[in-house]
Amino acid sequence: MKIPLIGVSQSIERIRELIKHVANTGLNVVISGESGVGKEVVAQNLYLNSSRRGKPFVKVNCAALPEGLLESELFGYERGAFTGAERKKRGKFELAHEGVLFLDEIGDMSLPLQAKLLHVLQSGEFAPLGSEKEIKTDTWVIAATNQELEQHIKNGKFREDLYYRLNIIKIYIPPLRNRPEDIPSLLDYYIESYNSQFDTNQLAKPSNRIMEKLMAYHWPGNVRELQNLLRRMMVVGDWEEIVEELSITANPQRSSVPVKPTIESSSIVADILKLQGENSTGSASFSLKKIKKKTLDRVEKEVISYILDQTGWNRSKAAKILKISYKTLLYKITDLNIIHPMNSHDKAD
Amino acid sequence: MGKSNKLLIIDDNEEVLTSLYEYLSQKKYQVISASNGLDGLKLLDAEKGEFDLIITDLVMPNISGVGVISIVKKKYPTIPVIAITGWGEHPEALATEANADIVLEKPFELSELDKLIAGLLSTPKSKI
Numbered sequence A: 001m002k003i004p005l006i007g008v009s010q011s012i013e014r015i016r017e018l019i020k021h022v023a024n025t026g027l028n029v030v031i032s033g034e035s036g037v038g039k040e041v042v043a044q045n046l047y048l049n050s051s052r053r054g055k056p057f058v059k060v061n062c063a064a065l066p067e068g069l070l071e072s073e074l075f076g077y078e079r080g081a082f083t084g085a086e087r088k089k090r091g092k093f094e095l096a097h098e099g100v101l102f103l104d105e106i107g108d109m110s111l112p113l114q115a116k117l118l119h120v121l122q123s124g125e126f127a128p129l130g131s132e133k134e135i136k137t138d139t140w141v142i143a144a145t146n147q148e149l150e151q152h153i154k155n156g157k158f159r160e161d162l163y164y165r166l167n168i169i170k171i172y173i174p175p176l177r178n179r180p181e182d183i184p185s186l187l188d189y190y191i192e193s194y195n196s197q198f199d200t201n202q203l204a205k206p207s208n209r210i211m212e213k214l215m216a217y218h219w220p221g222n223v224r225e226l227q228n229l230l231r232r233m234m235v236v237g238d239w240e241e242i243v244e245e246l247s248i249t250a251n252p253q254r255s256s257v258p259v260k261p262t263i264e265s266s267s268i269v270a271d272i273l274k275l276q277g278e279n280s281t282g283s284a285s286f287s288l289k290k291i292k293k294k295t296l297d298r299v300e301k302e303v304i305s306y307i308l309d310q311t312g313w314n315r316s317k318a319a320k321i322l323k324i325s326y327k328t329l330l331y332k333i334t335d336l337n338i339i340h341p342m343n344s345h346d347k348a349d
Numbered sequence B: 001m002g003k004s005n006k007l008l009i010i011d012d013n014e015e016v017l018t019s020l021y022e023y024l025s026q027k028k029y030q031v032i033s034a035s036n037g038l039d040g041l042k043l044l045d046a047e048k049g050e051f052d053l054i055i056t057d058l059v060m061p062n063i064s065g066v067g068v069i070s071i072v073k074k075k076y077p078t079i080p081v082i083a084i085t086g087w088g089e090h091p092e093a094l095a096t097e098a099n100a101d102i103v104l105e106k107p108f109e110l111s112e113l114d115k116l117i118a119g120l121l122s123t124p125k126s127k128i
Helices: A010-022 A039-048 A067-075 A111-123 A149-154 A160-166 A180-197 A208-216 A222-236 A239-254 A268-279 A288-310 A315-322 A326-335 B014-026 B037-046 B065-075 B089-097 B110-122
Strands: A029-032 A057-061 A100-104 A140-145 A169-172 B006-010 B030-034 B053-057 B081-085 B102-105
Touching: A010 A039, A010 A169, A010 B037, A029 A039, A039 A057, A039 A100, A039 A140, A057 A067, A067 A111, A111 A160, A149 A160, A149 A326, A160 B089, A180 A208, A180 A222, A208 A239, A222 A239, A288 A315, A288 A326, A315 A326, B006 B014, B006 B037, B014 B030, B014 B110, B030 B037, B037 B053, B037 B065, B053 B065, B053 B110, B065 B081, B065 B089, B081 B089, B081 B110, B089 B102, B102 B110
Parallel strands: A029 A140, A029 A169, A057 A100, A100 A140, B006 B030, B006 B053, B053 B081, B081 B102
Antiparallel strands: none
């Protein structure tokens, strides 16, 4: 299950460098990025580069289980802890002792469980359900998310203290469409890997012309989509046909790619009134004050997005142009939910 | 005091970094700066930890200030670290837990920082 981190882009190079620097520190890590970018691959590379290699690597998907089950998965339970608990079950924290616990989709963890996780991270101890005795654990927690945890904090869905405790190391993996130069090496790697796995239907490398098309495609499903495409290619056997399918599915989705913000907003009144929806003029909650606030927010959002776009998201420059403080700008970006067009978290790159 | 003390400052906010750089250079310190934790640690390793003091922001891309402090305190335990932060209580508490020598809340007076630096530099390196 050893999967190397494939890619030649600057962001992947940077992630490799980061992995080398932090793999042996045991500091909590949050890996973020869209679905299918390879967050688990990065987690495994952290583990394989650390002195915990050879010890357990335990994965838990926090979104896959309902709250109660996730709790017993993580912390385990004693016999008789609840109806049906016929025998003692060891939790993942115990199983991952001296190794790595990879918590995928951490953004979906419920608040009560977040509190329990925070307790383990602070004390290095946890109590299985139905037990009063705390068990010591030396587990390296690597979390992953495809969500904006900062937004979850604002909405009260994620604990701020847990956020900071987990985010000691942040690794952001950009979507594949932002690093097309990685596509050839990813294709090479997976073609070779599938060809050595399956004797029949050997995959041919795409021609330069096909490669160009593949590199121009926006890969909404990222590396996972690329793998699926190759599996499909094993069945279809014709790159032309595969690329043809891509261009058909690509077009309607193109509109979901963030468009460049523009300053024009011709009929803002009509839009705002439409935005109100349930607050239509007849409704009790309709008020000029609310509309004023919404309009102001919207205009502010457009202006700030426009300036950020113009400055290439240089926040210091944007703050100067807008004549607001840097801190205010950061606050507005979060408050108005202004999203970087590249969805970038890593301000350094 | 013959040679000037060498400081490493790490902050992802360009403005803060520039103003700290200018102010401390003026104060006759030899100042080297980095805009994130990873670059800061790389500089530190490249110089084999030959710094007299580190000033780091806490919330930054890749390796956070708390990460920097934890790594520095393990690898180069004699280098004093000042954490500067404008992100409230949680990062501050974590910086203290990671053994930052001083945690300074933004905004602060540059002269105050200067005093703290002088204080730490004059303390004999016998800790830990």
